[in-house]
């Protein structure tokens with residue numbers, strides 16, 4: 001799976017118009033992290049109509065007028081929610097990925113209804129790739145001062161900003177990232193700024209190439225909010241029983257169509273392992289080194 005996010009930074013409407021056009025040409029829907037004060041109201045309508053996600057871009061960078069603090073996080077989010085005409089904003093990414101301490105940001109996300117954060121990512125030259133060790137949406141854990149509790153917010157890291165600006169990576173990063181993600185069935189998340197998509201022909205060209213490459217390799221592009229909803233639905237699934245035919249009973253997964261459960265096999269394939277019941281897809285694969293049978297749960 002793949003996802004693209006944008007940070008609105010200088011908030012020029014023309015940048016948004018160009019980005020909308022490029023995304024329509026490429027046939028992808030993306031996540032738009034909006035920094036205060038944001039675009040003109042008409043832009044938000046177009047972004048929504050095109051099926052993109054409107055999200056929050058918290059500014060704690062003092063040189064850009066931002067401030068680090070719970071009050072400021074809440075204030076900026078409230079301003080942007082009103083500007084975008086939204087009651088629910090799922091996703092946040094901090095401007096310049098600026099972060100302090102350990103718990104604060106995740107606490108603020110939880111307290112303000114942000115369900116997915118994407119602040120963990122690259123911000124400096126050469127600082128690209130799997131910097132935080134994963135390409136899966138993960139649950140952050142609090143510092144010992146908060147008894148290592150888990151937060152409600154999910155973290156979805158990203159692996160590079162715009163290719164081809166000379167600041168982060170060039171286009172050679174695309175295939176290694178996609179291969180790494182493919183290997184562990186994760187999420188390929190790249191950030192492209194509307195600013196560069198508008199002003200830099202080379203970035204725009206590399207963006208379209210990247211989307212085409214990913215799509216031709218079978219990657220589906222989802223918004224961060226969609227990945228959030230899917231991840232939570234998947235995590236809500238519980239195997240409550242396995243019957244004598246090896247069929248798993250699953251609860252809590254109502255939001256997922258065709259949920260796949262990998263049921264470990266007692267015996268190696270060809271040694272008399274049980275087969276799936278009628279009406280289910282069967283397939284055998286090695287998962288975490290254990291031969292498993294694929295069961296597709298029809299809703």
Ligand SMILES: [Zn+2]
Pocket residue numbers: 007008009035057094095096
């Ligand atoms: Zn930014």
